[in-house]
Amino acid sequence: MPRPAHSALALAGLMAAAGATHFLAPKPFDSIVPRALPGSPRTWTRVSGAAELALAAGLAVPGTRRASARATALFLAAVFPANVKMAYDWRHRSTAARAVAYGRLPLQLPLVLWAGHAARAED
Numbered sequence: 459m460p461r462p463a464h465s466a467l468a469l470a471g472l473m474a475a476a477g478a479t480h481f482l483a484p485k486p487f488d489s490i491v492p493r494a495l496p497g498s499p500r501t502w503t504r505v506s507g508a509a510e511l512a513l514a515a516g517l518a519v520p521g522t523r524r525a526s527a528r529a530t531a532l533f534l535a536a537v538f539p540a541n542v543k544m545a546y547d548w549r550h551r552s553t554a555a556r557a558v559a560y561g562r563l564p565l566q567l568p569l570v571l572w573a574g575h576a577a578r579a580e581d
Contacts, residue, residue: 466576470517473510480507490544527577
């Protein structure tokens, strides 16, 4: 396994890319916002994108890395319902689309564990 600092920087890159994508191509994210959330899906897309960008910045800075990695783990767990909604909504799509939607579900756990590993970074 990579050193936690390198792992944290790689996770920061992933979170930054995801956050930017929320602003550059928001429609797919809007569609997976759970209906139970108040307000517009676009607002939630923007808020989650901004949160991902902030978490990425925190992961990149050694002084905030540990707290940001823990917050990233919590964030990744919090957005899991959106992945469940996507899998449910895409259940009648093509096999390839269903594979993407269903594949996101078990991917969340390794991402949370990755954030936990990044929280152990010393430098």
